[in-house]
Amino acid sequence: MYVCSIGKTRVRKQLGLAVNIQHHIPSLYIHIPFCISKCIYCDFNSIVMKSQAVDEYLKAIEKELQSATGKYSFKTVFIGGGTPTVLNERQLSRLLSMIAKHVDVPNLEEYTIEVNPGTLSNEKAIIMKNSHVDRISIGIQSFSDRYLKLLGRIHSANEAKDVFFYLREKEFKNISIDLIYGYPAQTLNEWKRDLQECCELDPEHISAYCLTYEQGTPIVKLTDSGTLNKLSEEEELKMYEFTNDFLCDNDYNHYEISNFAKQGKECRHNTVYWENREYVGVGAGAFSYVNGERYCNIKNVKEYVSSVKSKKELICFSETLPQKKRASEILIMALRMTSGISRKEFIQRSGFDLNELFEKQLDNLTQAGLINFDDERVKLTRKGLSMADSVMMEFV
Ligand code: SF4
Known part of the structure; x- marks a missing residue:
């Protein structure tokens, strides 16, 4: 039985499904x-910021960046977190200057920084603008103070909203807004109002994720103890379907399970993950995928900093996937995109024909109305998008 789960994996946090052995920038x-x-x-x-750790951390990522940029040039840069804008003006300026020193910024296809509205000052926005950051991703999450609290x-x-308007005044022309829906007690009408308010701002890109209940987080304790009640899967599904219809009616292209963009404003950096292309991650816990190998840096910030300082091994996990496993991940990631993947592209990227590996699954899922496979291209149907995680499980 398929269970509704609405593609909840957030790729931007580099959860790391990846793998394309072709070499791209x-x-x-x-x-x-x-x-x-x-x-x-x-x-x-x-982690909650302690001022004394930040400068040490910046020093460490500069060292790592220096060694990475000695080997590669880059197509896009994405500064994420955590909260990059929690850095004070001096630290933010130092971060962006070190990137400018090691990366060919004028030739980037996209340069994004995540902004938390509670941490942006006028000066920080000016520093970002002067450093040629050209895409801002604002974590707004909700337009209801009650739910934000x-x-x-x-x-x-x-x-x-003030931060959004201010960034517009500063002529940031590519702004994405992150929203979350499906939290305890939220009604469909409340979510409609959030989407309405979001569209009134007219951002170029919207990411709308259904709330996930990750083990060990305070919200799970609250739902386990009955203090908060999770919405039902049916309620979450209604919100998901409403989101797709509403944003498409408002001129956003639904290009990935949870992502919507105005024409040509799809996130190029995250598309790299969805297309299994190569990326290098710098900083604590960052994943990289290069030359067919996926690896991850030490997650603990203190340990990461001290390992960089003492030139110890930074990588705490690495793997090179067997060919078939890699092919399965290529398909799973590609199905996150509403355009799916063509048969030809799949062969080029994985070395296998789709039918050779997945004939039975493709037949079953087509019959269940969850995928559309016309022999040339495979993609999720509308029904399949609502049950994406379950559909993907069939290819694991
Ligand atoms: S969700 Fe909240 S705590 Fe987590 S990284 Fe974003 S701002 Fe920080």
């Missing part, structure tokens, strides 16, 4: 693991 991800406080749903690699966010809805 890689993308660069830089992880800033500090936050003001922890949101109750968060299981990302982030529940989730442990550090900003109000009005502060988030």
Whole structure:
């Protein structure tokens, strides 16, 4: 039986399904693991900021960056976290200057930084603009103060809107807004209002993720104890389907399970993950995928910094997938994109024909109305998109 789960994996956090052995210019991800406080749903690699650790951390990522940029040039840069804008003006300026020193910024296809509305100052926006950052991803999550408080966010809805307007004034022309839906007690009407408010701002890109309940997070304790009640899968599904219809009606192209963009504004950096192309991750817990090998840096910030300092091994995990496993991941990641993958592309990337590996699954899923496979291209149907995680499991 298929279970509704709406593609909840957030690729931007580099959970690491990846693998394309073709060599392209890689993308660069830089992880800033500090936050003001922890949101109750968060299981990302982030810690509450202590001022003394930040400069040491920046020094460490500069060393790592230096060695990475000695080997590669980059197609896109994405600075994520954590909360990159938790850095003070001097630290942010130092981070962006070190990137400018080691990366050919004018030739990047896209240069993104994540912004938490509770941490952006005018000066920081000017530093970003002057450093040629050309895409901002704002973690707004909700336009309801009640839910922002529940989730442990550090900003109000009005502060988030002010930050958006301010970034527009500074002529940032490519802004993405992150939203979360499906939190305890949220109604479909409340979610409609969030989407409405979001569209009124007219961002170029919207990521709308259904809340996930990750083991060990405070929200799971609250739902396990009955203090908060999760929505049912049916309620989550209704919200997901409404999201797709509403955003498409508002001129957003639904190009990935949870991502929507105005024409030509799809996120190029995250598309690298979805297309299994190569990327290099710098910072604590960052994943890389190069030359067919996937590896991950030490996650603990202190250990990461001290390993860089003492020139010890930074990598705590690495693997080179067997060919068939790699082919399966190529398909799983490609199916996240609403355009899916063509048979030809799949052969080029994996070395296998789709039918050779997955004939039975493709037949069954086609009959169940979950995928569309016309012998040339395979992609999820609308029904399949709503059950994406279950469909993907068939190819594992
Ligand atoms: S701001 Fe983002 S990274 Fe930081 S605790 Fe909240 S969800 Fe996690």
